[in-house]
Amino acid sequence: MPSGRWQALHLLGPLLEASGSAVNILQIRDAADVEAAVRAAIAGEQPLEIRGHGSKQSIGHAMATNAVLDVSALNAVTCYEPNELIITVQAGAPLDDVLSLIDSKNQEFAFEPMDTAVLLGARSGRGTVGGMIGAGLAGPRRIKAGGARDHLLGAHAVSGFGDSFKAGGRVVKNVTGYDLCKLLAGSWGTLAVMTEVTLKVMPKAETERTLVLRGLDDVTANRAMTAALGSPYDVSGAAHAPHPALRAAAQGLAQGLAQGLAQGSARGALAGLASTGQAATLLRLEGIAASVSHRATALAAELASFGTAELIGGAESAALWRDIRDVMPFAADGALGAWPVWRIVCPPACGGAFGQALARDTGGEVIYDWGGGLLWAALPPATDAHATMLRRRLAAIGGHATLLRADEGLRRTVDVFHPQAKGVAALAERVRQSFDPKSILNRGRLVRTSIS
Structure with a gap:
């Protein structure tokens, strides 16, 4: 530890931001500052919250610390x-x-x-x-x-x-x-x-096209995505949005337009698919224009038993996949913004049946990505955000779920990250201790404890 530089957190004068709050914010200047701050935290037995701009601060459990290590100055x-x-x-x-x-x-x-x-x-x-x-x-x-x-x-x-x-x-x-x-x-x-x-x-790919199949139920859509991903046509995206999720996106669009055109139009891609009153199954192809055109035609023919595919290209296709990526129908300022949101990973072949049953039994809404391997579920408020039921069902198919959006009170009572099997948890703890034996860094974020 550098002699006389920072003996403990209360001596970190050059790094402490005078915020007037109970939280000490350590504004580091370079990598050497990070090393010195962590050593001082160890000496003072003071855990640190690691933060850039805090965009994901509400994910995970409340951390057991009142000191923030702000690394936003490392921005080159x-x-x-x-x-x-x-x-x-x-x-x-x-x-x-x-x-x-x-x-x-x-x-x-x-x-x-x-x-x-x-x-x-x-x-x-x-x-x-x-x-x-x-x-x-x-x-x-x-x-x-x-x-x-x-x-x-x-x-x-x-x-x-x-x-x-x-x-x-x-x-x-x-x-x-x-x-x-x-x-x-x-x-x-x-x-x-x-x-x-x-x-x-x-x-970046020269061009992209999205094939859209309409009106498929979740299980049939799962089969269509599986067929597309198993084809030789190099599909780079396979997602399914049931109509209730599209309707939620459209309601969010209407709210956004009421608040200003720019905000509303930013979430218009998926919302635009809601007008037919049917679910939409999306399959993306990327590459050089001639290849994408050929593959789109061939894939549409191969999936003809699931319905006639419409083709969306250019900026509209890119916007659709941004909406899928960022789970736009479940936006915090949208129709389902007050509901907890789960990120569920399961075997792709099980996704459609699992999500369909989950939505039916909870009254929630589900969006599918990764060909059915990733589900986003917005579920109505409940004491445990339906965690017990959800994780019991996932245990039967080898899946796991993370409570990605929930208020702090709920995150104090529910395991945000999926509880690990005993052997896996022991291995994970050995890895953590090999890096951070005193649990100085983001203490309590991953595992719920009595002090989190």
Whole structure:
């Protein structure tokens, strides 16, 4: 620990923000500050909440701390090599800025990181790259391109020992031994404080088209998506929105228009599919124009038994998949904004039947992504947000559920993250202790305790 620099949190004068509240906010300036702050927290036995811009602060359990380590000053792009398809960026960099930068080179993150602002009611554009990796919430292309961890090449971070470490590298062949940086993806800041990450980027497709099948029930739609994903036509997105979810999107559109045209039009893509009064099953094809056109025709013919497919292209197709990615029908300021929202992962073949029964038995609404492997469920308020029933049913099919949106009171009484089997939980705890033995980082966020 640097001599005389920061002996404990109450001596972190240069980093403390005078906020007038009971929360101490440590405004770090560089990676060295992060290391010193964590060491001081260990010495003072003071857990830290790791925060960029706080866009995902309401996900997980209330953390047992009154000290925030603010990493938003770590916001630089340190290296971007479009020809090499890699970008190195500090963890506090605004995700929107990074996406804009790589988009200027016609590139993207292939896993389509979710923007949680719509669902959580947060201010749009507040997510950071570190938050994107820590949450690991991938969008519709997850079925083809993998998740965030599959595109994370390397990371610099500070462990709960207060030690800086580097994992991975700038190219895949640099990764040897244990690929520790993969553990950081989806860890919700409980293992280490990321200061810099290196990610793969991919060229954006020249064109995209979406086939829309109308009027399928959930189980039949599940079969149609399975058939499409099993075809040779390289489907990059397979989702299903029952009509009640589309109607909720349309109601949100009407509310948005009442508040201002820009807000309303931003959620108009899925809402526009509600006018027929039928469910919509969406299948996306991407690539060069000639290939997409051929594959769309062939796939429509192969799925003819499920109905006649209509074709949507260009910006409208892209907007549809943004709405699916961000779960627009369940927007916090929409018709179902007061309902808790679950993120459910299950075997794709079971998705349709599971979701249909869940909606029927609870009176809730469901949206399907990943060909039926990912379900978003907005369920009517209940004492436990239907957690007991939901997780009992998921145990029978090998699925799991995360309570992604709920008020703090509910998150204090319900396990937000799916309880792990005893052996898995023991292994996870051993991994956590190897990074952060005193539970200094985001204490209590993943596992509900009496102090959370």
